[in-house]
Amino acid sequence: MEKPDNLLTIAVTGLNAIDSPGPGIAVIRGLREGLHRPVRIIGLSYETLEPGIYMHDVVDKTYQIPYPAAGSEALLRRLQYIHEKEQLQLIIPNFDAELYNFIRLGPALKNMGIATFLPSQEQFDARDKINLYRFGKKHNLLVPKDKIINSPAELNACEEAMGFPLVVKGKFYDAVVAYTLEQAQKAFYKLTAKWGFPVIVQEYINGTEINIAVLGDGKGNAVSIIPMRKLYITDKGKAWAGITLEDDALIKIAGDFVKATQWKGGCELEIMRTKKNELYIMEINPRFPAWIYLTAAAGQNQPAALAKMALGEEQPFYTAYEVGKIFIRYSWDHITDIKEFHQISGMGEL
Amino acid sequence: MYLKKNIATSESGFIFNPSTGDSYSANPVAAEIVQLLKQGTASSSVKEQILQKYEVDPFRLEQDWDDFMNQLKEANLLGD
Structure with a gap:
């Protein structure tokens, strides 16, 4: 055929x-x-x-x-x-x-x-967990304090600097909230066994987690920004249901990120909103999130927009999207x- | 204090805060109050309407009103 x-x-x-x-x-x-x-x-x-x-x-x-x-x-x-x-x-x-x-x-x-x-190697490295705090400082974005460690003995210094609870994070994936030194040590061994060295120990920020799917054109413009709050979270911390949000502050922080980095491609910002309404960038994932279809459902089809830009076709910047659009994942x-x-x-x- | 402009409400008492993704269910009287606030009706006028429509002691209404406003504030639904 x-x-x-x-x-x-x-x-x-x-x-x-x-x-x-x-x-x-x-x-x-x-x-x-x-x-x-x-x-x-x-x-x-x-x-x-x-x-x-x-x-x-x-x-x-x-x-x-x-x-x-x-x-x-x-x-x-x-x-x-x-x-x-x-x-x-x-x-x-x-x-x-x-x-x-x-x-x-x-x-x-x-x-x-x-x-x-795709982002350049420099863009990719700059937002790496290991460099995130420096990245935030450089671009005036609020990021939790952290310490990169290679030995459990360094956890004592982390406790002195940041106090408990602490978030102990693997090099690529996984994070454990530790409330005691013993818990932090256990997390250190578990994470290094799975993901290798180093381990990132991050200040614990209490608040509401929000995720933002972002598509940057590589010239400092955000083609699409869709904020989402998880409504149901699995034991692995993954969203099983989520809802699109309307909040200018979230759109702004994503726009600022794209402008500062000239980000090219899709990415996901993990944000924590504190009770004082501060927006901390907790992590930047350098690719589309698994819930990316919600962007299409809400009126901004980020995968299709990325494909068009990659193929050199015109892709206007999205502005409007449907707020209150919900995804519910299911197994089959x-x-x-x-x-x-x-x-x-x-x-x-x- | 006023109900934030972007708060979505329905006659059945469903309240949705699009900034946080939180949703709430209000009982019929609360839903009526929220609808009136959403339309921009002044608090004093809403209270007057409630007093006229329902058999309620003004003192009791004031108490319940403060309580309800605190709940709305706690839920981040009110603006200054």
Whole structure:
């Protein structure tokens, strides 16, 4: 069957629509609804049981790709193979840990005719948890105090500087609120075993957590800003339901962030609003959040807008969105066959 | 003090604060008061209407009014 002339072939990672979900499926949903032309979605997976691999209405074809630790050369070789078969036009990576390689490969991908729309390495590093406090100070953004530690002995100094409770954070993911030195030590060992060194010890800020999905054009403009409050949180701290908010202060802080960093691409700001109405930036995730489809539902389809900008098409800045729009995640037992599992685990593609 | 402009209310007593995402259910009298405040009716006039419509002692109304206003303030629904 011939391909339609206006077919867009877009590769997306983060197909792990599990209890702590990657954003891939939500991104694809946004792309399919918002681009108003035929879209072929190529899934890029790491694990054989990422549900998106088997969701053929959502993902047209999936290829396994090497883990980030294999390095950018191995990833490039695999992408060259996939590109030969699929003629990719755009790749949207959705995991923090893989972004380093994709950013590094940006120029090579461009030479192959594959677009990306990602922050620069400098932008990516500046908002890293390890550099967040310095980043906040530099750009006049309110960020909790922190200390980067490599040994549990340093926890005593953290207690003296910030007092308990403290938030002990892993290098990539996970955070534990510790109320005693023993709890902090336990968290230190647990987090280093899982994510390696260093560990970030952060001042505990009490308040209401708000998340903001942001899309920057790389020139200091925010194309879209959607604030959301979690209405239901899983034991892993993930939103199972959330609602869009209206608050000029939230829009401003996201706009200030984009202006200060010239952020290019999607990101999520994790904000804590204190009782005094101070807005602390707790974390900046350098990619779309898993709840990104809510932006489309609220009237600002960030995945589709990113795709258009990446492909050099005009994308006006969004201003209005629907406040009080709610998402409720649900689980569903998708049924597949052993043949499919064999295909992806044995052949690396499905 | 007044009800914040962006607060959404319904006749059935549903109150939604779009700045925080919080929502509340008000009983019928409270819903009526919130609706009147939302329309910009002055507190004194709302109280007058309540006194005319319901059998309530003015002193008791004042007490309940203060209590209700404190609840609205606590819920971050009132502006200065």
